[in-house]
Amino acid sequence: MLYNESHKLPLSTAGKVTVLTTLMGVLVFAFIFLLNLGSKEFKTVEAQSTATTSVTVLNTPPQWTELAYEQTESSTSTPTNSGDTVTWVGTATDSNSENYQLLICSTNATPTPGTSVVDPQCGAGATLWAVSASTASGVQASAATTTTEAFVEENDWVAWICDAIDTNARCNSTYSTGLNATNSSPFYVNHRPTFTLFYDDSPAGPGSVVNFYASSSDADVIDTADTLQLVVCNDPDYNTSTNQCGAGGTLATSTLSTGDQTASYTIVIPTQDQDYTAYGYIVDEHGHEATGATQGSDSTLSVSNVAPSVSPAAITLNGGSDITLTQEAGETTGFTLQFTATDNNSCENASAGDEITGYILSVFRSGVGSSTCDGTSGSYNANNCYPSGVSSAIWNLSCTASSTSCTGPSDTTQIYDCTFPLWYIADSTDGTSTVSYYNTENWVAAVSPIDDDFATGTYSVGSTGQELNSLLAMALNTATIPYGELEPGTDTGTLSATTTVAATGNVGLDQELSGASMCPTYSGVTPCTSSATSTIPDFSQEFGTSALSYGSGTDLSSTTPQELELNVLKSQATSTQATGITYWGIAVPGTITLAGLYTGENTFTAVASEPAEWGL
Numbered sequence: 001m002l003y004n005e006s007h008k009l010p011l012s013t014a015g016k017v018t019v020l021t022t023l024m025g026v027l028v029f030a031f032i033f034l035l036n037l038g039s040k041e042f043k044t045v046e047a048q049s050t051a052t053t054s055v056t057v058l059n060t061p062p063q064w065t066e067l068a069y070e071q072t073e074s075s076t077s078t079p080t081n082s083g084d085t086v087t088w089v090g091t092a093t094d095s096n097s098e099n100y101q102l103l104i105c106s107t108n109a110t111p112t113p114g115t116s117v118v119d120p121q122c123g124a125g126a127t128l129w130a131v132s133a134s135t136a137s138g139v140q141a142s143a144a145t146t147t148t149e150a151f152v153e154e155n156d157w158v159a160w161i162c163d164a165i166d167t168n169a170r171c172n173s174t175y176s177t178g179l180n181a182t183n184s185s186p187f188y189v190n191h192r193p194t195f196t197l198f199y200d201d202s203p204a205g206p207g208s209v210v211n212f213y214a215s216s217s218d219a220d221v222i223d224t225a226d227t228l229q230l231v232v233c234n235d236p237d238y239n240t241s242t243n244q245c246g247a248g249g250t251l252a253t254s255t256l257s258t259g260d261q262t263a264s265y266t267i268v269i270p271t272q273d274q275d276y277t278a279y280g281y282i283v284d285e286h287g288h289e290a291t292g293a294t295q296g297s298d299s300t301l302s303v304s305n306v307a308p309s310v311s312p313a314a315i316t317l318n319g320g321s322d323i324t325l326t327q328e329a330g331e332t333t334g335f336t337l338q339f340t341a342t343d344n345n346s347c348e349n350a351s352a353g354d355e356i357t358g359y360i361l362s363v364f365r366s367g368v369g370s371s372t373c374d375g376t377s378g379s380y381n382a383n384n385c386y387p388s389g390v391s392s393a394i395w396n397l398s399c400t401a402s403s404t405s406c407t408g409p410s411d412t413t414q415i416y417d418c419t420f421p422l423w424y425i426a427d428s429t430d431g432t433s434t435v436s437y438y439n440t441e442n443w444v445a446a447v448s449p450i451d452d453d454f455a456t457g458t459y460s461v462g463s464t465g466q467e468l469n470s471l472l473a474m475a476l477n478t479a480t481i482p483y484g485e486l487e488p489g490t491d492t493g494t495l496s497a498t499t500t501v502a503a504t505g506n507v508g509l510d511q512e513l514s515g516a517s518m519c520p521t522y523s524g525v526t527p528c529t530s531s532a533t534s535t536i537p538d539f540s541q542e543f544g545t546s547a548l549s550y551g552s553g554t555d556l557s558s559t560t561p562q563e564l565e566l567n568v569l570k571s572q573a574t575s576t577q578a579t580g581i582t583y584w585g586i587a588v589p590g591t592i593t594l595a596g597l598y599t600g601e602n603t604f605t606a607v608a609s610e611p612a613e614w615g616l
Contacts, residue, residue: 068159315462347406473505474606489590508614518600569615
């Protein structure tokens with residue numbers, strides 16, 4: 001049997017073919033083939049004709065496999081700062097494995113598809129937020145936009161997927177507005193605050209509080225109004241990545257609040273008195289910094305000068321030891337005073353010089369008081385008050401700042417070491433009421449330091465005083481007692497010869513008297529022998545406090561000193577001393593037969609009188 005078959009090539013078609021379409025085509029082809037075969041087998045004589053078929057299968061759009069969403073949440077609680085990027089991601093597949101694009105628009109107006117080289121466009125009236133690059137089927141697409149200050153605070157978005165092909169491109173009619181509540185439309189833009197004024201309320205001294213003030217505002221009000229914070233830096237080094245001051249450090253930070261901000265700073269001790277820079281920055285609760293000339297501007301922090309001070313416990317008089325005078329009728333030198341001055345501006349000034357440059361001080365008997373012995377020259381009294389205000393010719397005070405005490409700007413203290421003399425009349429305070437008139441008092445020092453701006457600190461009295469010991473000293477101003485010429489068996493009639501003693505210490509005086517017999521051969525190493533004819537016995541001399549009749553005085557003794565209540569006052573002046581006069585008389589025994597000059601030696605011993613008799 002002969003078969004007459006014709007072989008036909010399939011027609012080339014364009015467009016997308018679905019699985020169902022392909023299957024139906026195969027079945028139709030098989031049916032016709034069998035029909036033709038049977039016809040040829042059983043109807044070999046029948047006449048035959050053919051008809052050509054054609055169909056255009058349309059392209060289908062890409063399909064969502066993962067709806068689009070914000071890659072990083074942009075919401076009222078976590079808005080996107082202006083200048084930062086909002087990114088959307090989503091995934092689609094294409095039945096022909098063709099590329100697609102992710103399109104982000106402001107509304108759901110139907111978009112217009114693009115081509116392989118032209119991006120799809122948002123529908124009428126919609127704003128194009130972002131469009132992805134051409135993305136392979138099944139691969140996640142990403143589209144992003146960088147926000148600006150021109151963006152409104154709340155922005156709706158709708159995501160589409162569209163073919164990225166040149167022929168019959170289509171967009172899927174199903175759009176996405178996000179996957180969940182946090183990464184869905186709308187996205188929010190956080191705008192920069194407005195910063196208009198920055199200043200502080202200095203000057204203020206170390207240890208004081210300085211307030212920094214900022215006038216600022218924020219236009220964002222959705223949900224709640226944004227709160228703002230003022231950050232004050234030492235240097236213009238605010239780091240926008242960390243929202244912190246840089247290496248220069250932070251001076252002050254306000255709390256987050258709406259409206260104007262206040263940040264407080266306590267000036268550290270020590271801080272040198274000069275002007276310092278302070279740079280202000282405003283940042284909102286989302287870490288977004290203000291713009292404009294005020295952001296990072298300088299407010300001059302002026303640290304004022306404060307007066308130095310001396311603590312009472314920082315004053316040490318005479319090394320903590322009693323004060324002992326040693327020079328009769330003169331000045332005893334070498335007494336010491338040490339004090340530590342403190343300045344909250346530092347002991348070193350801004351020019352690397354001394355901040356503490358001087359002092360007012362006094363050394364005085366405590367009962368005088370610092371209001372009387374106030375350091376001025378007019379308060380000087382050699383008995384009880386030695387002020388620094390007098391010249392060195394009057395009181396030779398010498399104070400030197402320690403070269404190793406002040407270690408630099410971070411140190412507040414400067415030690416001074418002083419030496420000074422005291423006159424012999426400086427009031428004693430030792431012992432009890434039977435020893436010193438001022439026994440309930442002591443000697444103290446008071447100091448008021450002065451800084452390089454002539455600020456003078458409080459006049460501070462040392463907390464620990466020292467006793468000033470009694471100096472019992474006497475000078476005999478009369479070297480001889482001339483009784484004149486007497487015959488044996490006669491006396492002077494009255495106590496008419498005199499001797500004068502002076503108080504050359506700081507106590508009132510009585511005296512003890514003793515004396516040797518008189519003879520023509522007396523010397524200090526060769527006393528008189530006991531001779532009725534050539535020796536005038538010691539007891540032939542009498543003494544008293546006035547010109548008594550001979551016989552009314554006190555007999556002199558060579559063995560037992562006799563006290564005379566002379567009651568010499570305590571000396572009150574450095575140039576003249578208080579004095580006392582002793583009156584003397586003598587009788588020449590009638591047994592004396594040897595005529596000539598008789599000599600002897602009387603001894604005067606100082607005795608402190610009762611303090612009540614010092615004339616104070």
